[in-house]
Amino acid sequence: MYRQILHTPEGVRDIYNEECRRKNHVQQVLHQVFHSYGYEDIQTPTFEFFDVFSREVGTVPSRELFKFFDREGNTLVLRPDITPSIARAVTKYFSEEDMPVRLCYTANTFINHSDFQGRLKENTQMGAELIGDGSVEADAELIALVAECLLGAGLTEFQVSIGHVDFFKSLLREARLTEEMELELREFISNKNIYGVRELLEPLPLASALKEAFAAIPDLFGSVEILEKADACAVTEDARRALERLKKIYGLLACYGYEKYVAFDLGVVSKYRYYTGIIFQAYTYGTGDAVAKGGRYDTLMDHFGKSAPATGFAFVLDRLMNALSRQKVQMDTGADRTLIVYRASRSEEAIRMAMELRRQGRTAELMPEQIGRDYEAYAEKNGVREIRYVKGEEPL
Helix, strand or coil: CHHHHCCCCCCCCCCCHHHHHHHHHHHHHHHHHHHHCCCEECCCCCEEEHHHHCCCCCCCCHHHCCEEECCCCCEEEECCCCHHHHHHHHHHHCCCCCCCEEEEEEEEEECCCCHHHCCCCEEEEEEEEEECCCCHHHHHHHHHHHHHHHHHHCCCCEEEEEEEHHHHHHHHHHHCCCHHHHHHHHHHHHCCCHHHHHHHHCCCCCCHHHHHHHHHHHHCEECCHHHHHHHHHCCCHHHHHHHHHHHHHHHHHHHHCCHHHEEEECCCCCCCCCCCCEEEEEEECCCCCCCEEEEECCCHHHHHCCCCCEEEEEEEHHHHHHHHHHCCCCCCCCCCEEEEEECHHHHHHHHHHHHHHHHCCCEEEEEECCCCCCHHHHHHHCCCCEEEEECCCCCC
């Protein structure tokens, strides 16, 4: 029995000591960057009513939600995604606000992945949401914020891949495919499978220009020059507007000085169906998935009763920490920490010494001296910079 309860359930884990210190340090860095852009903190509940994350919202599928019931029989879920929670809260508390609302958060999300996927079911996310601003400048601000956070965390090699859902969606509206065929097409494009796209569309009575546009999408990724290449595939007015917006975003990011971290991918897709405009993902070495994801969601607020444009993103802290660790990024994780090792006869002197160090803003840890303890090894393992011994006359 004891052996079983010492283990965590599948998909969750403990974080402690150095790893926890590093994670807290990165959270503080990101938090400071959020605040420097004018974002204010918000905390939403760990669980909400099921309808906040229902199929109509376009978030995580119902089968992947942790669901349970309250005493009144209402269906509740552990939040799988924080953006719908913030949309609900903004509708409730900022319904009369006519100025843009900037909010940031740190919270855990819960998704009931299959046990065979090897993915965590609980993740810490940090993100920012800009609600009430539909401008291209707002899109650029969020992408610049992602880049500044990654630089602040210590990364120097990363890429923010930007797309626009309307480029692909406008072509889908023109093609009028069945839902099943649309899902298959999305899968081919997501996997960069040009041959699958051509084979799927070949027998359909579509204009040849539209077929060629779909077939070209898997190749439409790379530097800013790819946007010029995409002009030939923009066979709808909405697709042309999407490209024009991406070009403007690139110009604004150059003003921020972050254009070198940007690439474009017009075939990018997201499982979150509430995105309506730009969509972006940040990648770096040391992790197989994006460390940050975001985009524009101008219709999500409508579900909660407040019509407002919005854009936002979230870092998945566990992935970011994996990347920092595998890239061996060094970081100063704590205050000036001192270990005070004392004999029992001089405990009061040791306490006074510790209190004086703490008044100076330093960290002081008291530890009674015992034979056989390796204090140097302990200090190295726990980030202690100095050891002070308060010796007594009595034998140990």
